[in-house]
Amino acid sequence: MATANLPPLDHELESDPMQDSGVSSFRKFWRRFSRHRLALIGLGILVFLILVSIFAPFLTAYSPTTPNLTQVLLPPSAAHPLGTDALGRDVLARLMYGGRVSFMVGFFSMIIATSIGVVWGATSGYLGGVWDMLMMRFVDLVMSFPAIFLLLVVLNLTGTNASVGLMILYLGLFGWTGLSRIVRSQVLSLRSQEYVEAARAQGASNARILFKHVLPGAMAPVWVSAAFGVAGSMLAEASLDFLGFGLQPQIPSWGNMLDSAESYIVTHPLLILAPGLVITIAVVAINFVGDALRDALDPRSTAGMQRIG
Amino acid sequence: MTKYALQRMIQAIPLLFLVTIVTYFIMNLAPGGPLSMYLHNPHVTQSQIAVLAKQLGLSQPWYVRYFKWLWALLHGNWGYSYFSGQPVIQLIGERLPNTLILMGAAFLVSLCFGIPLGIYSATHQYSLFDYTFSFLSFFAWAMPSFFFGLLLQMIFAVKLGWLPVAGMYSEFFPPSLWELLRHLILPTTVLGLGSLAGWSRFMRSGLLEVIRQDYIRTAKAKGLKERSVVLKHALKNALLPIVTIIGMDLPGFFGGAVITEEIFAWPGMGRLFLSALNDRDYPVQMAALLISAALLILGNLLADLAYGLLDPRIQYN
Numbered sequence: 001m002a003t004a005n006l007p008p009l010d011h012e013l014e015s016d017p018m019q020d021s022g023v024s025s026f027r028k029f030w031r032r033f034s035r036h037r038l039a040l041i042g043l044g045i046l047v048f049l050i051l052v053s054i055f056a057p058f059l060t061a062y063s064p065t066t067p068n069l070t071q072v073l074l075p076p077s078a079a080h081p082l083g084t085d086a087l088g089r090d091v092l093a094r095l096m097y098g099g100r101v102s103f104m105v106g107f108f109s110m111i112i113a114t115s116i117g118v119v120w121g122a123t124s125g126y127l128g129g130v131w132d133m134l135m136m137r138f139v140d141l142v143m144s145f146p147a148i149f150l151l152l153v154v155l156n157l158t159g160t161n162a163s164v165g166l167m168i169l170y171l172g173l174f175g176w177t178g179l180s181r182i183v184r185s186q187v188l189s190l191r192s193q194e195y196v197e198a199a200r201a202q203g204a205s206n207a208r209i210l211f212k213h214v215l216p217g218a219m220a221p222v223w224v225s226a227a228f229g230v231a232g233s234m235l236a237e238a239s240l241d242f243l244g245f246g247l248q249p250q251i252p253s254w255g256n257m258l259d260s261a262e263s264y265i266v267t268h269p270l271l272i273l274a275p276g277l278v279i280t281i282a283v284v285a286i287n288f289v290g291d292a293l294r295d296a297l298d299p300r301s302t303a304g305m306q307r308i309g
Numbered sequence: 310m311t312k313y314a315l316q317r318m319i320q321a322i323p324l325l326f327l328v329t330i331v332t333y334f335i336m337n338l339a340p341g342g343p344l345s346m347y348l349h350n351p352h353v354t355q356s357q358i359a360v361l362a363k364q365l366g367l368s369q370p371w372y373v374r375y376f377k378w379l380w381a382l383l384h385g386n387w388g389y390s391y392f393s394g395q396p397v398i399q400l401i402g403e404r405l406p407n408t409l410i411l412m413g414a415a416f417l418v419s420l421c422f423g424i425p426l427g428i429y430s431a432t433h434q435y436s437l438f439d440y441t442f443s444f445l446s447f448f449a450w451a452m453p454s455f456f457f458g459l460l461l462q463m464i465f466a467v468k469l470g471w472l473p474v475a476g477m478y479s480e481f482f483p484p485s486l487w488e489l490l491r492h493l494i495l496p497t498t499v500l501g502l503g504s505l506a507g508w509s510r511f512m513r514s515g516l517l518e519v520i521r522q523d524y525i526r527t528a529k530a531k532g533l534k535e536r537s538v539v540l541k542h543a544l545k546n547a548l549l550p551i552v553t554i555i556g557m558d559l560p561g562f563f564g565g566a567v568i569t570e571e572i573f574a575w576p577g578m579g580r581l582f583l584s585a586l587n588d589r590d591y592p593v594q595m596a597a598l599l600i601s602a603a604l605l606i607l608g609n610l611l612a613d614l615a616y617g618l619l620d621p622r623i624q625y626n
Contacts, residue, residue, distance in 0.1 A: 279456065
């Protein structure tokens with residue numbers, strides 16, 4: 001896991017204040033976002049990949065899981081555009097269904113990680129004092145391991161082969177620490193603002209102040225980190241599959257496809273290239289989108305993809 | 310500064326202590342336990358398993374075993390592998406240097422290529438090189454390292470036959486520095502690529518930010534050569550944030566080494582850890598986790614200290 005991340009591709013783009021005045025905040029956001037051509041291309045690629053994996057049953061007649069031992073390791077043909085794998089399953093069908101698994105893991109683990117990170121960081125920053133100290137020491141504790149070691153240890157608890165739900169849970173549970181630090185520092189700087197003071201003077205409860213007044217102002221880095229979180233989780237899941245500690249081997253995921261193709265690297269390189277390139281393209285696309293999000297929402301942030309593999 | 314470094318190390322001790330309790334607890338939740346491999350062996354009877362469990366101390370609750378483990382560790386004894394019976398310290402002693410060689414090589418490569426490429430990209434902003442390199446670094450950053458590793462094996466070891474596929478030394482030639490270097494090239498590339506891409510991008514954006522500052526304009530207005538403005542005036546300030554990033558990335562090398570070692574059958578700590586997980590070999594797992602946590606803390610400390618060396622405004626108290 002490399003903790004650092006790539007700084008923006010075109011961070012020297014500056015906003016034009018005249019142009020931005022008097023437009024709704026979404027239009028302003030879109031104007032900044034859509035200046036990044038690569039992000040628009042990335043968004044297009046993502047929409048395409050997600051649609052294809054959602055509608056996989058309508059796009060292919062093959063099952064991604066049922067072996068067909070009479071059709072093993074076929075080269076690409078009209079019937080099997082990307083050939084078949086060692087168990088005779090259509091590679092294209094597995095790629096399409098694999099997208100479901102990969103995007104689901106990426107998306108839902110990001111939801112878990114983001115929710116924990118926001119609540120933890122906001123509570124810590126807002127309460128301050130002893131609570132803040134304890135909660136942040138806990139973050140230090142979790143962060144004092146390379147994440148992959150922790151993931152391997154917990155995945156090992158369930159006999160090394162996780163279901164999709166468990167994988168989502170684990171990636172979510174170990175992916176929130178960085179975000180909680182960011183949210184905490186945002187909340188720390190916002191909670192002493194005058195408008196928060198005013199809300200407190202009016203007798204608003206702590207929870208109301210935090211969630212109604214403080215958090216909305218602290219959300220920009222959260223969106224950015226959520227985008228990168230999806231990509232990081234997808235990469236992590238694939239790496240864990242490869243190490244043999246990932247999803248159950250029969251689940252069609254891009255990482256499992258790569259893992260099972262390792263022994264055919266010489267004879268059937270397409271079995272490696274197809275899933276490898278699809279993962280790479282998906283992760284690059286998300287990174288381009290995340291990059292543009294950062295430029296549009298939170299230009300000074302250094303948030304980026306956590307890389308575990 | 311020495312005092313500060315010592316202070317930080319002492320502060321790290323309670324953290325490491327907590328780390329050991331938590332991991333020992335989680336590890337012991339794993340089903341089966343270290344003796345499960347004997348359960349389906351018809352030659353091993355139930356009573357023999359019970360004797361083994363007693364010998365290894367497995368019949369005690371986890372917290373009792375934890376304190377025995379901790380007590381032994383404090384006396385310099387890392388315990389013995391449940392699986393091979395070898396002292397853990399010996400296993401670590403065999404494997405850790407290999408991992409450090411791999412990490413060190415990857416670190417040097419990332420540093421020696423990443424930083425200059427970032428500087429070149431920044432001083433030639435919007436050039437063809439800058440665009441191509443930026444685009445490529447995004448791909449390098451996004452590619453799963455094991456996919457990249459398999460590609461390299463496919464091209465350079467299998468197709469072209471220039472480099473060995475895996476391992477640390479050849480089976481056919483006596484071990485030598487030359488053999489080691491040949492075996493190092495592919496794993497180093499895989500382990501170093503991500504940080505090379507990351508650091509060069511950071512170097513580029515950092516330098517671009519500094520170049521726009523007034524004091525750089527002053528230096529240029531004085532008539533200094535572009536080259537000396539960049540290298541003498543701008544670079545020093547632009548390097549500061551990079552140092553933090555590099556320190557944060559150090560443990561990443563340790564984690565990445567797990568995957569790289571698995572691809573290239575490199576006999577290091579990562580593979581030791583993976584097989585210890587499979588064997589439920591708790592003493593070896595604990596040692597590997599503890600060492601990785603200690604390295605991580607050390608990496609952060611080194612980054613802080615390097616930061617202080619580069620930036621005289623930083624005072625350690």
